[in-house]
Amino acid sequence: MKMSAYKVLVGLLLLGAVLAAPPWNEKRTKWKQIQLLPGDYSDLDFMNQEADILYDHEEEVFSGILEPYENSVLDTYDSDLEEESLDPDAPSVPGLFGPEAKEGLPTCLLCTCLSGSVYCDDTDIKSIPPLPKDTTHFYARFNKLTSLKNGDFAGLNHLKRIDVTGNRITSIDENALRQLPELVDLMIASNELVQLPELPKSIVNIDASYNKLHSNGIKKEAFKDMSNLAFLYLAGNALNYVPVPLPESLRSINLQNNNVQQIDDDTFCNSKDIHYVRKALELIRLDGNPINLSKTPSAYICLPHVPYGKY
Template sequence: FPYIQQMALHAAVLTVALLGSYCGAPPVDPSSYDLKNYDVDSDTWDSYGELYDYDDLDEEVIGTLAPPPSVTQPPSPVVHKHSTQEVTLPPSPTMPAVPPTLDFLGPGLFGPGTGLGMPTCLLCVCISGSVYCDDADLTQVPPLPKETTHFYARFNKLTEVKSKDFLNLNQLKRIDLTGNQISALDEDAFRSLPQLQDLLLADNSLQVLPELPDTMRHIDVRNNRLRSAGMHREAFKEMKDLQFLYLSDNQLDYIPVPLPDSLRVLHLQNNNIQSLNQDTFCNSHDINYVRKALEDIRLDSNPVDISRYTQAYVCLPRLPVGSPY
């Protein structure tokens, strides 16, 4: 292998020569080195090392290095005092729509139609069985709690009363619909109410009065357009507890007889009543009959001369108030 060793030696010498020329060392003749003197001439290598101070090289290199680039932080966002920041919230869960399944005709808290709109006790005022819906711009009777005993819906915009409006309200005692625009009443709108006592329908546009339960005590239909033909024959005969009957300011042609003995007040002024008969208030077959309860009768502003019917008042504790046109 002498040839291979010789070639390796020449390559090493050539490399040293190149390095020496790069560092400022004098050139070296590669032919002056062989295997015999390769390790002997160590002084030559030492002289090369003394030609350049590597400590100076480190100082020069370090001194000429560029400073590290400064890191610029992004400016902090400025939030103005009156600015608002938009925040996206996660969508709220939506509940699936559930159709109403209440049995409005069966037992429950509310009457028919409940659940189809705003509960009545949020729209009106409910206190201990009384429901107050006065001046609430109602156009129809709202669904009422089944425990309702008194219902007030005065000064609204009602135009009719249907039979379903008071269905299953078995504890209802008083209905006050004064000051509406009611012109139509279903025939059985009130007949099925077993405890109804007071019905106030004054200041409406009624021409017909439907059949009422026999439990009535107070009926007020003043200032309507009620005609005698629009009332049931003997409409008040079986009302054994009726005490107050207000029929003034209508278009009645005669007094609706017979009247129950319990009646205390009868107002018929401003109608079209033209005559009386002996049995209107009394009993012509019983000269001892006395109607003690009826103390307030008004027939004024009717085309009837009450002075001509003296026999019609003999059973009364007081004479009626009235004068002809």
């Protein structure tokens, strides 16, 4: 009897506790007001049990940590970029892809521009496109160029290399190249040139191999004052003689497969000075010419190496 009375008393106490608890909606509202602070994990286990409450309205539960996404810095940054990119009145950047070429495209879209170098190889261009003023190296190999004109390289004061190998160039205007103060390399091999224009004295390397050059297509003493010229490639033309005088700076001259028929004592040396030595000129190619080099042995006494050719 006493035990039954005890159980009834406990039941009444539990019922009173349940009735005294706040309703579910009030409890739900209370948990929504929790502020999660960095490093505060004291109630982590309990909150995991109530995850359905905490994550029901993300922007309310985490109001102490994150603002709603639509007000975040990232969203604002993306919106600014989108507004800029879609603004129809935004000014364009002039010259971004270089000057416009005759083909209707800016040069740096028609070709490839990279750190002062412009690559127009194998693009079927028929004329030199307008080049950026800071161009230092220009490549237009294997195209359909037929000439180099006076204005093609105007104002390019830093241009060091021109390579138009493998085109159909028949002529170069007289003033097309000589006004380039820093031109070092001129590569015009495998074209149809019959005459060389006047060239700047800064040139170190000339490759005009495999053209249609005759000796009268190279001006008298054309290379005399080129004090920097080191490499002269004229193979595969129709030259009748070596284009003398050659500068002291010359290290290599390639004249194979021409029509050179005679070498004189003064072609490479100085017949009036028996002590003269031409130290720089290390390579002379005369093979493939109708000349017997053994007939003029005194023509090579100043050279460190005898020329290549028929003896």
